[in-house]
Amino acid sequence: MSGFEHLFNPRAIAVIGASPEANRPGAQTIRALQERGYAGGVYPVNPKYDQIAGLRCYAAIKDVPSPCDIAVIALPAALVPDMVAECGRHGLRFVVVFGGGFRESGPEGQAREAAMVKAAREHGVRIIGPNCLGLVNVHSRAYAAFGSLARAPYLQPGSVSAVIQSGGFGNSLVIRCATAGIGFRQVVASGSESDLSAPELIEAMVDDPGTRLILMYMEGVSDGRRLVAVAERALAAGKPIVVWKAGNSEQGVKAAASHTANMTGSYDIYRAAFRQCGIVQVHEMEEAIDCVQCLLAYLDRPAGDDVAIMGGSGGSAVVFSDAADEFGIRLSTLAPATLALLQKVLPNTASLENPVDYAAGFITDANTPRFRTAVNAVLADAAVHQLGVLFATTTGEQARNGATVLAEAVKKHNKPVFTFLSVPRETMGGGMEILEQAAIPILPSPGRVVKAMHVLAEYQRARKKTRTPIGDRPASIGKRYAPGTASEHESKEILKTFGIPVTSDRLLPAASVSAAQLADIVFPVALKIVSRDIPHKSEIGGVRLNIRDAAELSAAADEMLKSVRAAAPTAKLDGLLASPMIVDGVETIVGVVNDSVFGPVVAFGLGGIFAETLKDVTYRLAPFELETAQEMIAELRAAPILAGARGRPPADVAGLAQTLVAVSRLAWEMREALEEMDINPLLVRPAGLGVVAVDALLRFR
């Protein structure tokens, strides 16, 4: 818990700026602590009062008894920096600053914030906030909070901890989960995060033995790699992080004006990061609730994409199948032995093949042993990773019987079991309570059963994936490159050192060459000017394609030098590049952006209009392994083109994946030097022939 145990479980809480006025934030904190029966010390601090809310009020923080682990500061911003220092001097390690008036309020506020953070660093104090609702430990009823975090509806204790970056909406998410029956442990509204950041708080929650799952409302983080490192730890610990990321329509990180960089939207990078480190992203309240409930229910069970469904409602199975197609959930083929058992116990009108339809009205008292046999047979089938029972409108005795059978079965089989039910609790003859006690998720639509199964399967897949940690590693190639854009030739030489195939170019001097000197070149070739000072070659006559022989090349060289010298008289010319023409490849674009939040990121898309016009681009944080590269390729909408559309041979996707991995290694190793990189095009040749970078530019900072 690396020192956070006293933040999450404070022995006493001081409230600086306490007030007898009930609406003031400090008063709200004290009221919550008293009403909820917090067992630790509560110390109002305000020189104006002797007593507040029946408690002794202290004139200053130095008068407060020790140990006191948290001071809530409910003072005007101007007084906060000194108060933080005073708290530190008195041995407090954590303060919660409720109010605003810091960097969001102009230059004066910025100075105040800097002073506050400086005081905190100097005195060994960590700050929650400012501009936040504070935090709550639900188990110990420690409310260092105000506003909606410190009033009804109060949370019930449980194993979910939450970090919320907006008090109002984040707590809406928490409350909606709580209303659905989810219990909480720590809830921290992190506010402006002047000191303690969301990743650090999540890390403390990963270390907290009582936390099994972390819920987050996120608008953004300043250190993306820290978030990733923490998420990797959480994944290793088997504690899912469920994130609602908002603010996605914002411009985000300003990327440099190159081709690839223009394709980069920061939300795309967040999504890539989440995917890479197993963070579960949600976009709606119900989705968040389902995710949290179903992950908690079956964290320790293996879960795959092959599932069975059983029910008495054909329509529900149809709706399930529609959603299953969308989420890659497959209806397993049941084993002959399973089908034989089903045939023995289910009625004639039943449909035995998955989806198993046992016919509406089947689960009478008399038929319950048969239903039990059927459920156990399906769950025992090795082809079935998860089971959904679509009870739909089942009520009364049949609901109770069905629930009883599932409650037994879920204990016997180490597989996730879900139910779809559309009827209210009071019509279920106690069936709802039986399912709840067995912790079997009850979902209100077949589609939500599918999504729950999908989330479990994805999370288990993320856990099993072998990966190099990408959260934190030292760069091996530092700032040894001159700032600015490298020439095509230099860029390709660097690519080669990382094993990225480039065209076999011939660098000619920036001078006239006789045809005789060019006899050994394999034609046709393209001729390009080489100069650090000319990033856009073709615009000034610096590119000639399809040169068929040495004589033509010699003439083209003279012409090109003339044209380039006229258009860019000050450019230093490094030479001319004769590059073989390759015509059997699919054009792709591979880029690297050094994102201000997440560091080096690889972007990949198809050339022509796909990446640029249609924004069909995929991103991953560098470095990554082959499996991730394969995912990138597969997730492009234009992926079928690489598979060989319209009579083309399939492209060398294996070689492409290897090259993406190599690019990701380059991006990572060179991250201290590299601003961005652009391979455009990277030609993907027919399977077996590999890929080749035809043009490339690296830009250093």
Added chain:
Amino acid sequence: MSGFEHLFNPRAIAVIGASPEANRPGAQTIRALQERGYAGGVYPVNPKYDQIAGLRCYAAIKDVPSPCDIAVIALPAALVPDMVAECGRHGLRFVVVFGGGFRESGPEGQAREAAMVKAAREHGVRIIGPNCLGLVNVHSRAYAAFGSLARAPYLQPGSVSAVIQSGGFGNSLVIRCATAGIGFRQVVASGSESDLSAPELIEAMVDDPGTRLILMYMEGVSDGRRLVAVAERALAAGKPIVVWKAGNSEQGVKAAASHTANMTGSYDIYRAAFRQCGIVQVHEMEEAIDCVQCLLAYLDRPAGDDVAIMGGSGGSAVVFSDAADEFGIRLSTLAPATLALLQKVLPNTASLENPVDYAAGFITDANTPRFRTAVNAVLADAAVHQLGVLFATTTGEQARNGATVLAEAVKKHNKPVFTFLSVPRETMGGGMEILEQAAIPILPSPGRVVKAMHVLAEYQRARKKTRTPIGDRPASIGKRYAPGTASEHESKEILKTFGIPVTSDRLLPAASVSAAQLADIVFPVALKIVSRDIPHKSEIGGVRLNIRDAAELSAAADEMLKSVRAAAPTAKLDGLLASPMIVDGVETIVGVVNDSVFGPVVAFGLGGIFAETLKDVTYRLAPFELETAQEMIAELRAAPILAGARGRPPADVAGLAQTLVAVSRLAWEMREALEEMDINPLLVRPAGLGVVAVDALLRFR
């Protein structure tokens, strides 16, 4: 009500096959009628009993007192056809057949079904079912139903009528809506629809004065145009149809093996049809509930895409904005006068520009008059079509105050008002009840407020759209074409008569031509063989491109005739087509499919890999107007290509839209003759230069 009033509001119900065994379907009907207090006559029919459930039991339907409007038939399938006839002879106009055993159970069942329908036609009886849960009139408590339709949870009366094509899942949808507080009028489970079909039932509901909205769970209809015609009537009457369409992953209609037809998936056509006639499609329970509630609340209010939001939670506004971007909902720019008013009444920390942030904790008793002024100012702003107030975690007195102000404002302004609230009823100080009484929708996330606004705006847009009814019109061009594939030349001649631009071709005889005869042709041209018997010309050497002069053309003609005669010796050759080469167009594909459910449908996509490989195709039922054609073009993912990507001039989208309209007219007028049509490619030239069909094939049946 065209005769359906006695189905929907029966004066008496006979239950044929009534039984004293409580679990039997007939017994369930009688129990529901008795328990729920149906005021009409209930007549059990079964020769074995004198009394059932305390009611006189009749030996035969002819003994039952008149008037009796519905007979429920709970008998084995074999007895049903005769019983239908007997009911008809006794003057019953409607029967409900619960059981299965008809066409779904093999040839014997099919014969039984045919006999049943024949009996019904002969005796003037209409059938609900077979294989269905029956129907309920909630207002008159008329249960001609069994299973989940005839037991708790019972529905509350209201203005929503429902047609459900699967009892189990459809009734799940109804029950979930009911649990959310939606009241119902008619609920009909239409079963196998041997006689009465879903469109006919919907039509009866459109005619029912007490029905304001029709909810449907649909797996498919056999007469798509009838559905469309009914939906057009519903739209004109201002009664929304909300549909959950399932079974979308099925193969659907088998389309012929041509190029365009292969792109056709029947679900795409359903979606196109829904969109064209204003049917609101939903995909999840919560979405259905929101849709129904919000449409009912604001059916009569104008609603556009420009909205304002107000709240005290910045995060909620961020989440709203994310969703708004996705659904085309725009945050209005408030007028200076509105901002001036807001500045006067809102606190210093407020953010006045839309999203209006009045700062958390603002709506105290003292501030309520200011909040009222602010809400009215925003609602009075002409730029604001709808208002969302994001209360989020607001509780107690502030929730009550906020609710009170909104309840007053929603009466004063003819604009939709929604709230987002995340706290439970009991913490709201009565605010929830105030909102409910004012019928202001309370939604549990900002995203669901966005979607509700979007649904209203879309529905209003659909109502306002001028359109030619497409549900039903006579075909003007009947079966006067020979079955089979027309040649390219014939096909193009037909296109011309509909005003579809085609290349200015020159038809040459299928014989040697001297260069002199070709002197007036404008080169370059393509040369193509013309034959009804050769649909795939290029495979046998029947196409030559880029012919530069008369001599080359003369030689190519000889060569082509030789090659084609060798490969297809029996083909009747109509000639050779010299066609100008056009190189400045974007390749598109326009197809017509004569769908077995919906009739003539136009498909449109971009050429190359877009339509074929990437399935980027859009569909609409023919005929349609310019606005619909424009929608089709805009909704392609590849649409930016037509707008002029990568330095190309913008393509002639106006000409393209006109041509799509012309194609839709051709598809409609020729529907009795046309099997399918394929224009591939239709070149869209730069703006102002129009479009031109380079190749075209019509196939007749």
